[in-house]
Amino acid sequence: MSKYIVDQQYEKYTFEDQAVWRYIMRQLKFFLKDHAHPSYVKGLEKTGITINEIPRISEMDQKMRSIGWGAVSVNGFIPPVPFMEFQAKGYLPIASDLRTIEHIAYTPAPDIVHEAAGHAPLLVEEEFTRYLREYASIASKAIINKEDVDLYLAIRKLSDIKENPDTPPEEIKKAEQHFFDVKNNMGSPSEASQLTRMTWWTSEYGLIGDMKNPKIYGAGLLSSIGEARECLKPHVKKIFLTVDCVNYGYDITEPQPQLFVTPNFSHLLDVLYEFRDQMAFVVGGIEGLKKAQKAQTITTVELDSGLQISGRLVRFDEFRDQVAFIKFQSGCQLSYGNQQLQGHGNDYHKEGYSTPLGRLEGSHKPLYKMTSDERQRLGLRINQEVSLKFQSGFLLKGTLKDILFVDEKPVVLTFNPCLVKRGDELIYDPSWGPFDLGLGEKVVSVFGGPADREAYKEENEFKPVLAPIKELTAEKKKDDAFYKKVRQLRSEKKKSHWSSLTEEYFQDFSHLWLPGLELVELAYELDIEESQRQAFEKKLKTLPFSKESKKYLEDGLLIANQKL
Structure with a gap:
């Protein structure tokens, strides 16, 4: 798991980044203190998240130990399986990048606002964390289709491209088209x-409590002020959470037309377990094998x-309604108790693996349950040639070379040379080398x-790459230096410096809406004369910002006098 962990590189954050974080957190806390689950506000404190400073993930990790969790820094999207493994072990993977000011309201890419301020606070709720860990454990056994892998790669590419302000528009358009092409050719869901989908409608976009007046607990909503405000309005349909939520797809690029409401956190487990009982790792058998064959991915x-x-x-x-033979493509592994058997890694079985299963003709028990004497009566002795006929019609002829025992029972018989066939169909030719017969009767x-x-050994091993600082x-350095001055004023609280900074702002930095807003907030904090503050605010509102920036500024001014 360590290969997915990267250094946070705290020095990469600019003073503008710190201001972006502060703006988002003020907006979120002001709205969510009344509309999120009651644990949200106390959860911010218990997990080491403050309004004024981007959290240091190492400090969050230490703080979260008191609630039985930890935190690790990862690089953006990591593959679903390791993400679930981190979660199952009680570690919150946090993408350390921060959205840009251009995407201050929302970003499709994982960032520290979403991962830290969205996911961490509700970890103080024991019943919710039990759901998250159970979900992670169950999801790690889910069969993933090849199309799922393609979609994950398309989403990651699109998110990274969109968040990079230097990406040419045509490249974004190309990535969007690729994403939609993959999405529209997904077939039936794995x-x-x-x-x-279940995690999307619960831990990402979930509502909790009364159907008519629910509260927010999903991290996607807790980290996006725009979506948090919209989701509680009547035009967003509210549906009682059942296992049927897995039949509702979602679009990460659009607001959600419906959301699901759970009455309490324990109900999440009921829904999860109902789905678990339908999964291949529980039902096994022919139904499970059909899912594995359709997936075209590595399954066990x-x-x-x-x-x-x-x-x-x-x-x-x-x-006879049982599995008689299984065949795998190149790169196979034999294990027992989730531990690879010595000498049976996918480097050894690189050409693939196949084996007949079931009982032998005339036998009342499977091979792995036979005693040593029973095996010897069949002729299964080391360096002795033997012929084994299965009830299903498979025939094996070969010289037994080895018996691999685990927990005092045989699980693999190795023959060399060996012939395996069924009727006229050749399954294994003696010239191909040793044949490993896997023992078992049922899947x-x-x-x-x-x-x-x-x-x-993965073919394409994941290699996390640190985002360049x-x-x-x-021009940006000059802007950032001004953000620094505003930040210093907040920490030093030198009232006399406020007027000079406002003059400098209008002279050189009036193209930036965010430091202008922060100067209004500081006017309240420093108890600047009301007439001065009002004059500055009035002039600030007349500046020719974009439509979006004006909206962000207005939202900020509405709560500028609030101590959060």
Whole structure:
């Protein structure tokens, strides 16, 4: 898991960044203190989140230990599986980047506002954190389709491109088109995408309490003041949360037309468990194998012997409503108890893996349950040639070379040379080298990913890349120096400096709406004469900002005198 953790690089934040954080947090806290779940405000304090300064993730980590959690810094979108593993182990992965002032209201890319101010505060609620950990544990076993992987990559690319102010418009348009092309060709949702919908409608965009007057608890709403305000209005449909939420798709680029309301946090677990009981890792069998084969991704088939086979399932045969044969594409792993068996990694089984399953003709028990004497009566002795005929019609002829035992039972028999066929169909030719017969009668579980994730050698291993520290232009450096002066005034509280800064603002920095707003706030904090403050504010309102910037400024002025 350590490969996903990066240094926060606190020095990358500019003084403008600090002002952006402060603006967002003031807006959020003012609105959410009345409209979020009651734990929100106390959760900010308990997780080390303040209004005036971007949090240091290492300090958040220490602060969160008191509520049984920790925090780690990651680089933007990390793959879903490791994200869930962090969460299951009680660590909140926090993307350390901060949205730009151009996207101050909302950004589709994960940023520290969303991850820290959105996700962290509600971790003080024990029942909610139990849901998050259970969800993460269950989601880590979900089967993910190839289309899901393509969509994840398209979303990550689009988010990164949109958040970069230097990206040419044509490149954004191209990334958007690619995202919509992938999204529109998804087919039926996988277990993973259905669970993603569940987390979207709960921990990201969830409402809680009374259907007519719900409160906000979802991190996506807690970190976006615009969406937080809109979501409680009547035009957004409110639906009682049931497992049916997994059938509702969502669009990250548009406001949500409906949201789901849970009466309490314990109800989230009821909904989660209802979905869990339908998943392949619980039901196993032929139904589970069908999901794995359709996925075209790495999945694990677990047999009743405990043997786990991981790879891309390309074929399975049935016999009397049971699985008689399974075949995996290149890069397979054999495990037991989620631990890779020695010598059976995907580097060894790089050409793939297949094995007949079930009982032998005339046998009243599967091979893995037989005693040593019973195996020897079948002719299963080291360096002895043997012929095994399965009830399903598969025939194996070969020389037994090794028996691999785990927990005092055989799980793999190795033959060399070996012939495996069924009727006229050749399954394994003696010239191909050793054949490993996996022992088991029933498929008890099928789940996403390799059984031993740490040992499995990925083809395209994730490599986190640190975002480069912003190289400011000369003009931007000048702007940032002014943001610094305003920030220093707040900390030093030298009342006499306010007038000189307002003069400097109108002379050189009137193209920036945010420091202008901060000077109004400081007028209240420093008890500047009302006539001076009003004159400054009146002139500030006449400046030719963009329509969006004027709206942000107006929202800020409405609460400029509030101590939050």
